[in-house]
Amino acid sequence: MGLVLLAFSLQVIIWKIRIPYLQTRAIVLIFLGVLAGSWGAAWLLSWVAPEWQPLLPADIFAYGHIALFVLSCLLAYIITYSALEAESPTLTMVRQILAAGPAGLDKTSFSKSLTADLLLVPRCQDLLRDQMAYLDADRFRLTPKGKLIAKLFLYYRRLMGAGLGG
């Protein structure tokens, strides 16, 4: 848990200085760096100060268990972070209704504020930034990475008997 908190604190400090262009990749690097660093520190400590041995992971399975915990936290955090990074339409709608107060909000207010420029154009740009698509003249085309993701979701949605979603 300490490693996860350390990685998260490091991320917040870096983000306060400058938010990286590829945010998800930066988070992965921070978490994996902290994990690798802790392994290195534990290995070094076992050589330098053997009296600390009882406090260190006992065997390779214990190291693996710690790695599994950190990687699970990393995956869950990346997924949650994507909702922070991008504008969530559902959260925005709830936020707008809340802001309207006891008078409530009518449907036209949503279509005025939640335009394609806010909801969909940035997501198309995300695909370019994350190298899932590229621009060929003015056409968006999928990269091999984008095609792989499309196949994965299509296969799984077929397995569930579902349509395109969205």
Place this chain on the structure above:
Amino acid sequence: MPLLGLGANVISQLLLLRWARFRLLPSLFCGFFLGFLVVFFLDSLTYLSLKRLISAEFVYLLLTNIIIYGLLGYCYFHFINAGETGRRVRIILELYQAGNGLTLEEILKRYSAAEVIDKRLKRLLDNRQIFQKDDRYFVNRSLMLYVTKLMIMAKLFILGKESEGR
């Protein structure tokens, strides 16, 4: 054990959805619970058959594995959710099905901001997160309310702003 639990979660969720005709959300919750049972019983059986006593080590191990399983289950839930509601995934699937790429205008014709709003309004109303009275929308005192407030706080803390626009 957490990985076995995740496997049990995924398989039972798909079986419940396709063959037992469960709705998506109940199938996800039941799958998660069945996976939890697998982690709990396999962990308990393995440990007790090896050590034959309940110790602090056992409680620690079980708790850690349950947390790891919970995190992996959360990731699976969001993987399904991304296929259901994710705009990036929907755009990728549109591009994949188009074959020859799409211009931004063609993407917005196939997947409009109005569709994004309508689908989310329906989901929020169906799940009773919001309610409608005289063509105006109001927020129920629901989980969504707290999630929205939590996300706003997290955005302000990490990104220093509460939306992509401001």
